[in-house]
Amino acid sequence: xxxxxxxxxxxxxxxxxxxxxxxxxxxxxxxxxxxxxxxxxxxxxxxxxxxxxxxxxxxxxxxxxxxxxxxxxxxxxxxxxxxxxxxxxxxxxxxxxxxxxxxxxxxxxxxxxxxxxxxxxxxxxxxxxxxxxxxxxxxxxxxxxxxxxxxxxxxxxxxxxxxxxxxxxxxxxxxxxxxxxxxxxxxxxxxxxxxxxxxxxxxxxxxxxxxxxxxxxxxxxxxxxxxxxxxxxxxxxxxxxxxxxxxxxxxxxxxxxxxxxxxxxxxxxxxxxxxxxxxxxxxxxxxxxxxxxxxxxxxxxxxxxxxxxxxxxxxxxxxxxxxxxxxxxxxxxxxxxxxxxxxxxxxxxxxxxxxxxxxxxxxxxxxxxxxxxxxxxxxxxxxxxxxxxxxxxxxxxxxxxxxxxxxxxxxxxxxxxxxxxxxxxxxxxxxxxxxxxxxxxxxxxxxxxxxxxxxxxxxxxxxxxxxxxxxxxxxxxxxxxxxxxxxxxxxxxxxxxxxxxxxxxxxxxxxxxxxxxxxxxxxxxxxxxxxxxxxxxxxxxxxxxxxxxxxxxxx
Numbered sequence: 299x300x301x302x303x304x305x306x307x308x309x310x311x312x313x314x315x316x317x318x319x320x321x322x323x324x325x326x327x328x329x330x331x332x333x334x335x336x337x338x339x340x341x342x343x344x345x346x347x348x349x350x351x352x353x354x355x356x357x358x359x360x361x362x363x364x365x366x367x368x369x370x371x372x373x374x375x376x377x378x379x380x381x382x383x384x385x386x387x388x389x390x391x392x393x394x395x396x397x398x399x400x401x402x403x404x405x406x407x408x409x410x411x412x413x414x415x416x417x418x419x420x421x422x423x424x425x426x427x428x429x430x431x432x433x434x435x436x437x438x439x440x441x442x443x444x445x446x447x448x449x450x451x452x453x454x455x456x457x458x459x460x461x462x463x464x465x466x467x468x469x470x471x472x473x474x475x476x477x478x479x480x481x482x483x484x485x486x487x488x489x490x491x492x493x494x495x496x497x498x499x500x501x502x503x504x505x506x507x508x509x510x511x512x513x514x515x516x517x518x519x520x521x522x523x524x525x526x527x528x529x530x531x532x533x534x535x536x537x538x539x540x541x542x543x544x545x546x547x548x549x550x551x552x553x554x555x556x557x558x559x560x561x562x563x564x565x566x567x568x569x570x571x572x573x574x575x576x577x578x579x580x581x582x583x584x585x586x587x588x589x590x591x592x593x594x595x596x597x598x599x600x601x602x603x604x605x606x607x608x609x610x611x612x613x614x615x616x617x618x619x620x621x622x623x624x625x626x627x628x629x630x631x632x633x634x635x636x637x638x639x640x641x642x643x644x645x646x647x648x649x650x651x652x653x654x655x656x657x658x659x660x661x662x663x664x665x666x667x668x669x670x671x672x673x674x675x676x677x678x679x680x681x682x683x684x685x686x687x688x689x690x691x692x693x694x695x696x697x698x699x700x701x702x703x704x705x706x707x708x709x710x711x712x713x714x715x716x717x718x719x720x721x722x723x724x725x726x727x728x729x730x731x732x733x734x735x736x737x738x739x740x741x742x743x744x745x746x747x748x749x750x751x752x753x754x755x756x757x758x759x760x761x762x763x764x765x766x767x768x769x770x771x772x773x774x775x776x777x778x779x780x781x782x783x784x785x786x787x788x789x790x791x792x793x794x795x796x797x798x799x800x801x802x803x804x805x806x807x808x809x810x811x812x813x814x815x816x817x818x819x820x821x822x823x824x825x826x827x828x829x830x831x832x833x834x835x836x837x838x839x840x841x842x843x844x845x846x847x848x849x850x851x852x853x
Contacts, residue, residue, distance in 0.1 A: 308338045334619055488800060490651070490736040491581065491658040492728060496717065497538065498667035499742035499770040501531065508701050508749070508765060511711045516718040520772050523725055530786040531771035532835060533744045535813050539597050541743040543568050545789040546575035548805065551828065573600045577793045578658070584801055587655040591646070593662035594639055601660065607646050610639030637671050637678060644720050648727045666713045673712040681709065700748040701765070710746070737796065738774035741789060745769050758814055760838035767812050767835055786810065
């Protein structure tokens with residue numbers, strides 16, 4: 299029976315996915331979860347059978363050694379992708395000139411050497427094997443125990459707070475119930491809402507000054523269709539989880555400082571905060587059908603909705619498995635289903651628009667965020683890396699400045715131009731639907747992040763802040779809502795204004811602040827410690843330092 303022990307590692311792998319990525323994602327793909335677990339166990343049996351056959355061929359009989367080699371092979375197949383990125387983070391600090399490609403080769407070679415050394419034990423006598431056997435068995439046992447402890451810890455942490463108690467201010471219901479003197483719109487007058495999030499889409503000035511791209515045609519196209527452009531808008535936070543977690547909950551995240559300072563505890567709370575958000579709750583209570591497009595990002599894909607729109611040949615759960623496993627070493631091969639999902643979104647959105655129910659539709663499009671998928675004409679682009687870590691490697695190794703890289707400029711520009719065409723076509727389709735005109739919000743969660751600098755602790759420079767936090771923010775809304783918008787407004791107030799007008803609430807508008815944290819920009823502790831850099835961002839926006847040193851650019 300000992301030789302079948304490695305199958306337990308496969309079960310641990312899937313429990314690990316359940317714990318870390320929250321049960322919300324797993325429950326959406328319970329059938330896939332069961333199927334993948336079964337496939338994993340079959341692969342495990344094939345590995346065990348292969349090792350067993352190899353030992354029979356060598357005329358050796360050593361169940362302990364067979365078990366150890368099988369376990370190593372299975373663990374490598376399951377966790378190579380995850381280990382590679384952890385390994386990369388470690389090497390990042392000690393061997394700064396080793397590229398990610400060389401690190402991957404080193405990781406694979408190290409594993410093969412380790413497996414070879416263990417295999418040599420088969421030719422030693424039993425007495426010499428005994429001590430080594432005991433050590434390796436102890437190692438595998440500790441690995442299993444630690445994994446179980448981690449899994450249990452994550453499940454407890456991420457489920458410590460229920461959906462009704464996401465943060466301390468949730469108990470203050472009075473602000474949500476307060477009614478304005480004016481009457482809300484009648485049900486027949488309530489419009490459909492389309493909240494389109496374009497991931498990492500910078501504003502027009504950033505594209506012009508940093509990448510030499512003139513985006514006026516797109517912005518003018520939106521204006522011609524009746525959109526209000528908040529030209530000086532900036533994000534409240536620097537990454538998707540915290541930015542959308544704030545926008546869709548109508549508030550800042552300062553409450554997080556009161557929670558335990560463990561990364562996974564805070565990330566778990568933020569994930570729940572996003573996936574059980576206040577905006578969806580309010581629109582649901584006012585008779586809206588909630589629609590969420592499965593974005594390819596497990597954070598937003600897990601947002602609970604009445605209708606979940608799937609696109610592409612590989613779903614969220616499959617991506618999670620591939621990213622962790624050996625296939626994660628070759629993630630660029632997944633660009634084909636990413637392209638399928640991108641194109642499918644725009645077709646499916648018009649299908650959803652034809653539904654007669656009043657609806658709130660969230661479409662989170664992972665573009666123009668890397669990997670780059672299309673050129674300006676919609677032809678496929680080969681972008682082998684979607685990791686910002688590779689750019690850090692180049693920055694640390696020499697005088698590489700990512701945003702000045704002609705390859706990056708070309709492909710970022712091409713991806714945005716193609717995205718622009720698809721967005722304008724979608725807007726036309728939505729505006730041509732029968733019935734009341736919809737509200738359409740086209741907003742980015744944060745800007746691009748290629749103005750990387752080798753700074754201690756990833757403390758942002760003015761240039762990094764300027765690029766990362768200046769965003770696209772546009773509104774197709776009724777006149778009475780447009781009159782309340784401002785050029786420099788931030789996303790935290792987006793739905794406060796809309797909810798006040800549609801449902802007769804009187805939620806106060808919050809001061810516009812910009813918070814920085816290392817989360818999403820680098821690998822360091824205290825990823826969710828937020829620093830208010832509003833004044834610095836305002837100064838950087840007004841007096842941008844251009845491509846030539848000492849030359850200032852004034853907005």
